[in-house]
Amino acid sequence: MTWVVLTGRQNHLDQAATPHKVITNRDYLAHPALFRGQRPKVINLSNSYAYQSRGYYASLLASSRGHRVIPTVETMIDLSERKLYEHALPELELALNKCRKDLGGSFPAKAHVFFGIGPSKAWDRFAKLLFDWFRAPALEVSILDSGEWASIRKIGFCPLGRMSEEDKKRFLDAMDVYTAREWRDSKARTPARYTFATLVDPHEELPPSEIASLRHWARIAEKMGVEVEPITKKDLARLANYDALFIRETTTISNHTYRFARRAQQEGMPVIDDPLSMIRCTNKVYLNELMTANKVPVPPTVMIAGPADFELAAETLGFPLVLKIPDSSFSRGVKKCSTFAELKTLASEWMEESDLLIAQKFIPTDYDWRIGVLGGQPLFAIHYLMAKKHWQIVHHKASGKPDQGGIKTFTLKETPPHVVETAVKAARCIGDGLYGVDLKETKDGIFVIEVNDNPNLDHGCEDTGEKDEVWVRLTQWFLDRLERQGR
Template sequence: MKVLIVVNDPKDWPLAISDVQIVPARAYLTDAAYAEMTSARVFNLCKSYRYQSTGYYVSLLAAARGHKPLPDVATIQDFKTQAIIRIASDDLDQIIQQSLAQIKSPEFVVSIYFGHNVAKRHEKLAQQLFKIFQAPFLRAGFSHNEKEGKWQLAGITPMAASDIPEDHRDFAVEMAREYFKGRHRIFHRRRTARYDLAILHDPAEAEAPSNAKALQRIVKGAEAVGFGVEFIQKDDYGRLAEFDALFIRETTSVLHHTYRFARRGVAEGLVVIDDPESILRCTNKVFLAEIFTRHRIPIPKTRILHQGNWQQFSVELGFPCVLKKPDSSFSQGVVKVENEAELAREVSALLQKSELVIAQEFMPTTYDWRIGVFDRQPLFACKYFMARKHWQIIKRDQDGCKLTDGEAETLPVEHCPPGLIKLALKASALIGDGLYGVDIKQVGNRFYLIEINDNPNIDAGVEDKVLKDELYLRLMRVFARRVDERKGGGLWA
């Protein structure tokens, strides 16, 4: 892969690095040779990245050409977004405080050269900031909040090569050489791969959506259809532009890095599962209740509660009934109430955390159906049985820790009642064409939708029990087809 350093004027590039091509920005934007180049890493060191400037278009067109720009357009936008700056400051708070503990002035600037700083005590901070804001040279400004007694990230900006201090230049050259040699890489994808797939996961997650064996089978299926695969984690946010697709195998939430990864991936043109819209819709039960009702999807009798109406609804639903936090998952944030006193206590507690709460009639069954749907097609069918002597699939203690869960039975989709599959497909189509787990209760011959999950479990030995390796191949064939469609269409194909 060719390495291009794009600058406004090559005379502005004061650093000598072998095996790297220095390209004027105007030439990169207009010369057909660069538009036709099939593989390149583009290090954009233009003086300005402001919207619709030369530097902005270098990164924009690099992405359109299938090159790998640094910084990419999403990073350029992140530099200007205070919400991202605050999130980065909060996420790196401990590292920031440790790194700057000895600084006496109220403000401080850390210069970052491909993730490194000339002072070893700031090395860890520099590396973490580079993972979030991937640009070759950065300046991170910090201010000390006297009231809170701590340092905060005030802003971060890209640095032009011509602005590197004279006494930092040898260090900057060495860090650039190391980066271009690839020594910064921790993982190595297969060189024969057509495309690159990132799998976002958290090895420490107690109730991850895929167990270790399932992750191995995902990799096997991905490689079989031409993907090189790399497992990434929270700190790899800034690297998303290196990939063609992102598969999130970490429990999702809107107030979480998984949602930021999904949004960033879409902005970079990746095929993303779970996509941000599906996360936003599926993780909020108020939205689901509203859309199911509007489209006349059969559901248990449901009411949306708030401070002004909750006292009146119990007559309609009766007791026992079920209360749910809008963003509840894995049986957490879901309570069964038996009488008016319990109702008053639990609703009051839930309304302190959310303006709205879901209430549903209690519909006891020995199991819930889970139909896996991907690309608007059924993928698997499971019966999840209730935990022993409990009304939910998962039984937890008062602190939310899992005590036990029920058994699971996986069936061929073609052996399931046609009405069950029809309901799952109709309901999930209201969300999108992603990967969903559709939860349905069966009472006699009738089916009632409970919820749709955007990040369904796919565990080896459970959801794949019928299809085995074919399940993972089906997943990856859709990923590959969608990447093909994105690469094959558009202005720069």
């Protein structure tokens, strides 16, 4: 990734102070061919961002040249008048006042926040939120503290030329943190046209992709002119610096993964998984109705909305049957009931959390087909074998450690055509992204169990059949959408 720092004057920032290219905004404006064929990330540190100033035009033209820039013209306009940003003040002031105790009970008249980092750790909550609202390298916040409640008088830019030596050192440290990369390859030779963010949780027990697999993808993507960088849930404010987002944490609409997907969509970035796919796939009630409406075969199903439906489920499906919480993943919230008493007890307990449950006919098999579908086309095929002495592919033991079944891999050519066709039909009902379709193959036909918006994709597992073509196609999916946008 190429970073370019724009200054108002040459003496405002010594080139030796940063590894990034430093030029004046005058030179940037006067030489539009300077970075032709590249896609630099631009940090605009102009003296002024006033309308029609050089600082203003630098960000405006950066956008037209396809360069990512901070701050954007929109941020400049937002901070030009208090009335344009006052809608953000209630949330910001609430976060600010939550810092009071850690700050010793009082606030300074002014505080400087650099790239979402405050003067000390005590400011973290407020500083990150401020940067989330207004992505600017250096902000100055004027504070009026009554002793009980601190209010924000003004939010403005803090030019390099007005910084003290101490603040300038803190600013440069913050810029180093902001521009740092974790998967930098010192031997990289192909200039990156794009940079893709990959949202990961290094501590997740069952991540959809292992870090080693994402490094493998990064090596393949690099050959296609793409740099892949990991980000975590703390990096929402930095998301706009990237060209695309691949979410590799278990998704749910109730946590940060959905916020990242929404933000990426708002920024016009191609994203897997997109918010609509997350909404559609994470709820099994919706999935069942959608598949049925589109004539995709699913197991016989009964919706349970209250105790009156317990007997209907028992009569319709018989025992054993499978009971599911609508929003569940990795076999959690999915239980087999062998008797009416078990059904009644479990359903009554789960309905304290969810107004609707799903009961489905139990279809025993030794494996589930998983067909990966990307952009409406099959991507990979695999058998997930059931966990040892268990009826699911993941057995969540009382000890807390999950037991997973093995796998058996296939090429797409080896996979029965009707399995692939059914999976593709199911995935196309959801959208155009990446999906993992789980199917059961029985003597009575194929049944779609669910469509996952966040399917496992690991090197040496799901890609075994189609090899690196899986990762090439994944990269190309993003590139096609970026190039359609002219980015």
